[in-house]
Amino acid sequence: MVEILRARLGRKPARIADLGAGSGAWAARLLSEGHLVYAVERDRAFFELRTLQPIVADLDQPFAHLVPNGLDAVTAIEVIEHLENPRHFLRECRKLLAPDGLLLLTTPNVECVPGRLRFLASGQLRHFDRDPSFNDPTHITPIQSYLFERMASDCGFRIEHHGFNRPTPTIGKGLVRLVSALLSPLLRGITGGDNHVFVLRPL
Numbered sequence: 051m052v053e054i055l056r057a058r059l060g061r062k063p064a065r066i067a068d069l070g071a072g073s074g075a076w077a078a079r080l081l082s083e084g085h086l087v088y089a090v091e092r093d094r095a096f097f098e099l100r101t102l103q104p105i106v107a108d109l110d111q112p113f114a115h116l117v118p119n120g121l122d123a124v125t126a127i128e129v130i131e132h133l134e135n136p137r138h139f140l141r142e143c144r145k146l147l148a149p150d151g152l153l154l155l156t157t158p159n160v161e162c163v164p165g166r167l168r169f170l171a172s173g174q175l176r177h178f179d180r181d182p183s184f185n186d187p188t189h190i191t192p193i194q195s196y197l198f199e200r201m202a203s204d205c206g207f208r209i210e211h212h213g214f215n216r217p218t219p220t221i222g223k224g225l226v227r228l229v230s231a232l233l234s235p236l237l238r239g240i241t242g243g244d245n246h247v248f249v250l251r252p253l
Contacts, residue, residue: 074099
């Protein structure tokens with residue numbers, strides 16, 4: 051993901067807001083690249099990066115007024131699936147960006163081959179099901195790529211890039227691996243790796 055930003059920002063230091071910064075690991079990586087970073091996190095106690103003071107904000111509520119605007123980039127790494135209203139989130143992100151800014155976000159890919167197999171077998175979505183060994187209980191909003199295209203457009207964005215964290219998903223069990231390999235060439239639509247990687251630009 052750092053490479054995606056390097057290729058698109060084209061200047062340093064960029065002004066970047068890292069939304070849902072968590073412990074601060076991604077913010078630290080951005081700082082190491084020479085960027086000016088605003089880390090936004092709901093739980094100050096969870097934020098461990100001592101060289102940066104986080105902006106405390108709940109991303110389910112209006113937050114754009116708390117963060118400097120006119121930014122070169124906004125990042126949200128594994129955040130949108132935790133939120134109640136992704137359209138609200140995208141609209142708030144849009145307010146933060148300069149006209150030529152970008153929004154980089156990642157989210158679990160429920161459309162990958164093992165995700166389709168899980169839904170076929172159980173009616174549940176990969177990374178969103180009831181089994182705590184497979185699921186984060188704070189995952190509440192799955193993102194489907196076609197619907198996300200519509201959502202992005204509704205909120206004033208176009209999708210400049212859609213990729214994945216890796217070409218194929220991580221598959222643990224041998225039978226699932228075998229069936230996935232057999233089915234993958236036959237399936238239509240998005241498959242890809244474990245996580246979507248989207249780059250959005252303001253319209």
